[in-house]
Structures are given as C-alpha cells and as structure tokens.
Amino acid sequence: MPTYDYKCRKCNHAFEEFLPMHKCNAPTEMPCPECKCKECVDKAFSTPGLHLDRRTNDVTKNKDPQFKEAMERVSKAAGVKGTKYEREIKGKYL
Numbered sequence: 001m002p003t004y005d006y007k008c009r010k011c012n013h014a015f016e017e018f019l020p021m022h023k024c025n026a027p028t029e030m031p032c033p034e035c036k037c038k039e040c041v042d043k044a045f046s047t048p049g050l051h052l053d054r055r056t057n058d059v060t061k062n063k064d065p066q067f068k069e070a071m072e073r074v075s076k077a078a079g080v081k082g083t084k085y086e087r088e089i090k091g092k093y094l
Helices: 054-063 065-075 084-093
Strands: 003-008 014-018 041-044
Antiparallel strands (some): 003 014
C-alpha cells in the first residue's frame, strides 16, 4: 500500500496516511486531525519513496535493463530533480 501526504489549508498541518489506492481521497473528506477544520485537507503532491541500496548497486544496475529507465524517471521527478538525490542517482545508477 502506498503512503499519501496531506496538508491542511488552514493550519498547515502536514501528515501522511498508509492507505490502499481506492481510499487515497478519504482523508480529504475528513476534518484536519490538528485543528479539526472541515473541508480544509488537501492531498499533497509527493514522489514515491526510494531506498538506494549501495550493497547491490552494481548487480542491480547490470542485471535489470528496466532499472535504468526507472531510475531516469525518478531522477527527473519533482522533489528529486536538482537535489543531491538526483546527483546520487545519476552517479551510481545511470
């Protein structure tokens, strides 16, 4: 199940929920857990979590041709592009 990020427009409280995809909008229909404002919670844009395992870097890079394509997409994603993570991905996986 994916983790989704949410933020209250009124108090700026940010939180995350671990939900099945078909329930990803449920928290937007509930009051903010912090200030209890109704209809103030929005789903925030976030990128998928990525764990870079340095122990398997070369094995993964060389054995799976689709891995390189996936890492290219991740390196261009909002929240990654222009950060140290983009440089790390390009340096180790591309």
